[in-house]
Amino acid sequence: MAEAGRLLFQSKSLSLDHETACASCHLDRFGSSDGLPNAMGVGSTGQGTARMRSGGAVIPRNTLPFWGRGGKGFTTFFWDGKVDGSSGTILSQFAGREPSQDPLVVAVHLPPVEIDEMVADTAEHSTLEGESVGSAAKVFDALAERVRSLSSLADPLAAATAKPVEKLDFKDMAEAIAAFIRQNFAIGTTxxxxxxxxxxxxxxxxxxxxxxxxxxxxxxxxxxxxxxxxxxxxxxxxxxxxxxxxxxxxxxxxxxxxxxxxxxxxxxxxxxxxxxxxxxxxxxxxxxxxxxxxxxxxxxxxxxxxxxxxxxxxxxxxxxxxxxxxxxxxxxxxxxxxxxxxxxxxxxxxxxxxxxxxxxx
Ligand code: HEC
Ligand code: HEC
CATH class of the missing domain: 1.10.760.10 (Cytochrome c-like domain)
Structure with missing residues (x-):
C-alpha cells in the first residue's frame, strides 16, 4: 500500500487539471514542506521560491510537514484542527459522512478538493463552487476514474488492495497515500x-x-x-x-x-x-x-x-x-x-x- 501510495502522492494526475501533485508542495528538500511562507497552489510551477515567482494561487497557510503523522495518538490535523479525531469520533468538513475512521485518511481526502490548492477556480469547475460534500464526491469519482485508466498507478494499487482495477475508488487511493505518509515519515531514531x-x-x-x-x-x-x-x-x-x-x-x-x-x-x-x-x-x-x-x-x-x-x-x-x-x-x-x-x-x-x-x- 505504501509503495502504491508513493506513486499517487508524486503524481500530478491527483489534481483535476493534471497540474499539481502532493509532492509539488510536500518536498524532501524542505523537510516535506515547501520552503515558502504561504503555499502556492494551482498555476504555480517549480520548487521553493521559484514556485512563488511563477505566480499562481496563494494558499493563506504555511505548508505542514509529515513527521510522525499517522502515528498512534496523532489525532488532529491541519493548523486549525479541521480534522479532529481526539474525542474518538472524527469531526471534519464531512460532517458525519467521514469516508474513514482513520483521521489521516480523512485528512488526505481534503487537498484534492480544496479550491486553489489542487482545484483551479475556473468556469469549467463552477459546479464545484458550492464546496459541498456532494461536489467533493464528484472530484473523488473523477480522480478515481482517471487513476483506473492509468495502469502505472492502478496496477500497484489493485495488487495492494487485492481488488480488480475497475473496483478501485478514491478511498483506496487515500488509504494508500496515508499508508505512504505513515511509513515514509514514521518517527525515526533521533x-x-x-x-x-x-x-x-x-x-x-x-x-x-x-x-x-x-x-x-x-x-x-x-x-x-x-x-x-x-x-x-x-x-x-x-x-x-x-x-x-x-x-x-x-x-x-x-x-x-x-x-x-x-x-x-x-x-x-x-x-x-x-x-x-x-x-x-x-x-x-x-x-x-x-x-x-x-x-x-x-x-x-x-x-x-x-x-x-x-x-x-x-x-x-x-x-x-x-x-x-x-x-x-x-x-x-x-x-x-x-x-x-x-x-x-x-x-x-x-x-x-x-x-x-x-x-x-
Ligand atoms: C502555549 C503553548 C506553547 C508553548 C508554551 C510553546 N509553544 Fe511553540 N508553538 C505553539 C503554537 C500554537 C505554535 C504555532 C502558532 C502559530 O503558527 O500561530 C508554536 C510554534 C512553534 C514553532 C514553529 C513551528 C513551525 O513549524 O512553524 C517552534 C519552533 C516552537 N513553537 C518552539 C517552541 C519552543 C522552543 C518553546 C519554548 C520556549 C515553545 N515553542 C513554547 C505553542 C506553544
Ligand atoms: C498547494 C500546496 C499543497 C499541495 C498540492 C498539497 N498540500 Fe498538503 N498541505 C499544504 C498546506 C498549506 C497545508 C496546511 C493547511 C492548513 O493547515 O490549513 C497542508 C497540510 C497537509 C496535511 C496535514 C498535516 C498536519 O500536520 O496536520 C496533510 C496530511 C497533507 N497536507 C497531505 C497532502 C496530500 C495527501 C496531498 C495530495 C493529495 C497534499 N497534501 C497536497 C499544502 C499543500
Missing part, C-alpha cells in the same frame, strides 16, 4: 532518542537547551508527548504574513472550525521533529529564522515593527496579545544565548525519511 534510551552523546549546549525546554522556558507545557505537540490549540502572537485565511491579513485559526470566541487566534501546537528543516515558521510562515520563531513566543514586540503595520493590523495584534496573556509562555524571559541553546536542542530532533519523493506527471 539524537535525543539515543541520549534518552541508550546514553548517546549530546553537547553541553544541547543539554542546556533541553533543560530550558522542559524547565524554565515552559516549552513542554504545549510541545509535549511523543510528537512534541499536545494536539491542542494555543495562541502565540506570530506576525501574520499574506492575506490570511479570513482576509485582510487576519487568520482566526481554530475559531474558523468551532466558531467559539475562546478559540480566536489559536492554532494546533506544531510537532517539532525536523523543525530545523521546515523554515519559514508559523501558520502563515511569517518568520524565517528558528531563533525568531522561539523569541516570538515570549517577546513578540522584539520581532514586530509597529510602524510598518497598519492601524487595523495593530488592533488585531492587541486582540492576539489578550489570548496569549493567559498562556503559560507569556511572562517568560529568555536571553539570546538561551534561545540559541533551545535551537541547539531542537536540532537533536532531526531524522531522515525512509525514501526520497519527487513530483511526476
Amino acid at each position: 539524537r535525543l532518542h539515543r541520549f534518552v534510551f541508550d546514553g548517546g552523546p549530546l553537547s553541553p549546549q544541547e543539554i542546556a537547551g533541553g533543560l530550558l525546554f522542559y524547565g524554565k522556558a515552559h516549552c513542554s507545557a504545549c510541545h509535549d508527548g511523543p510528537y512534541f505537540s499536545d494536539m491542542s490549540f494555543h495562541a502565540v502572537p506570530f506576525p501574520q504574513a499574506g492575506f490570511g485565511k479570513n482576509g485582510f491579513g487576519i487568520d482566526y485559526g481554530r475559531y474558523n472550525v468551532t466558531m467559539d470566541p475562546a478559540d480566536l487566534y489559536r492554532f494546533r501546537t506544531p510537532p517539532l521533529y525536523n523543525v530545523t528543516k521546515t523554515a519559514p515558521y508559523s501558520h502563515s510562515g511569517a518568520i524565517a529564522d528558528l531563533g525568531d520563531a522561539i523569541r516570538a513566543h515570549v517577546d513578540p514586540l522584539a520581532i514586530y515593527d509597529p510602524r510598518s503595520m497598519t492601524g487595523v493590523q495593530r488592533a488585531d495584534f492587541y486582540e492576539r496579545l489578550k489570548a496569549w496573556s493567559s498562556e503559560p509562555i507569556s511572562g517568560v524571559y529568555l536571553a539570546d544565548d538561551e534561545i540559541r541553546d533551545l535551537e541547539a536542542f531542537l536540532k537533536t530532533l532531526e531524522y531522515d525519511s525512509r525514501e526520497p519523493v519527487a513530483e511526476t506527471d
Whole structure:
C-alpha cells in the first residue's frame, strides 16, 4: 500500500487539471514542506521560491510537514484542527459522512478538493463552487476514474488492495497515500532518542537547551508527548504574513472550525521533529529564522515593527496579545544565548525519511 501510495502522492494526475501533485508542495528538500511562507497552489510551477515567482494561487497557510503523522495518538490535523479525531469520533468538513475512521485518511481526502490548492477556480469547475460534500464526491469519482485508466498507478494499487482495477475508488487511493505518509515519515531514531534510551552523546549546549525546554522556558507545557505537540490549540502572537485565511491579513485559526470566541487566534501546537528543516515558521510562515520563531513566543514586540503595520493590523495584534496573556509562555524571559541553546536542542530532533519523493506527471 505504501509503495502504491508513493506513486499517487508524486503524481500530478491527483489534481483535476493534471497540474499539481502532493509532492509539488510536500518536498524532501524542505523537510516535506515547501520552503515558502504561504503555499502556492494551482498555476504555480517549480520548487521553493521559484514556485512563488511563477505566480499562481496563494494558499493563506504555511505548508505542514509529515513527521510522525499517522502515528498512534496523532489525532488532529491541519493548523486549525479541521480534522479532529481526539474525542474518538472524527469531526471534519464531512460532517458525519467521514469516508474513514482513520483521521489521516480523512485528512488526505481534503487537498484534492480544496479550491486553489489542487482545484483551479475556473468556469469549467463552477459546479464545484458550492464546496459541498456532494461536489467533493464528484472530484473523488473523477480522480478515481482517471487513476483506473492509468495502469502505472492502478496496477500497484489493485495488487495492494487485492481488488480488480475497475473496483478501485478514491478511498483506496487515500488509504494508500496515508499508508505512504505513515511509513515514509514514521518517527525515526533521533539524537535525543539515543541520549534518552541508550546514553548517546549530546553537547553541553544541547543539554542546556533541553533543560530550558522542559524547565524554565515552559516549552513542554504545549510541545509535549511523543510528537512534541499536545494536539491542542494555543495562541502565540506570530506576525501574520499574506492575506490570511479570513482576509485582510487576519487568520482566526481554530475559531474558523468551532466558531467559539475562546478559540480566536489559536492554532494546533506544531510537532517539532525536523523543525530545523521546515523554515519559514508559523501558520502563515511569517518568520524565517528558528531563533525568531522561539523569541516570538515570549517577546513578540522584539520581532514586530509597529510602524510598518497598519492601524487595523495593530488592533488585531492587541486582540492576539489578550489570548496569549493567559498562556503559560507569556511572562517568560529568555536571553539570546538561551534561545540559541533551545535551537541547539531542537536540532537533536532531526531524522531522515525512509525514501526520497519527487513530483511526476
Ligand atoms: C498547494 C500546496 C499543497 C499541495 C498540492 C498539497 N498540500 Fe498538503 N498541505 C499544504 C498546506 C498549506 C497545508 C496546511 C493547511 C492548513 O493547515 O490549513 C497542508 C497540510 C497537509 C496535511 C496535514 C498535516 C498536519 O500536520 O496536520 C496533510 C496530511 C497533507 N497536507 C497531505 C497532502 C496530500 C495527501 C496531498 C495530495 C493529495 C497534499 N497534501 C497536497 C499544502 C499543500
Ligand atoms: C502555549 C503553548 C506553547 C508553548 C508554551 C510553546 N509553544 Fe511553540 N508553538 C505553539 C503554537 C500554537 C505554535 C504555532 C502558532 C502559530 O503558527 O500561530 C508554536 C510554534 C512553534 C514553532 C514553529 C513551528 C513551525 O513549524 O512553524 C517552534 C519552533 C516552537 N513553537 C518552539 C517552541 C519552543 C522552543 C518553546 C519554548 C520556549 C515553545 N515553542 C513554547 C505553542 C506553544
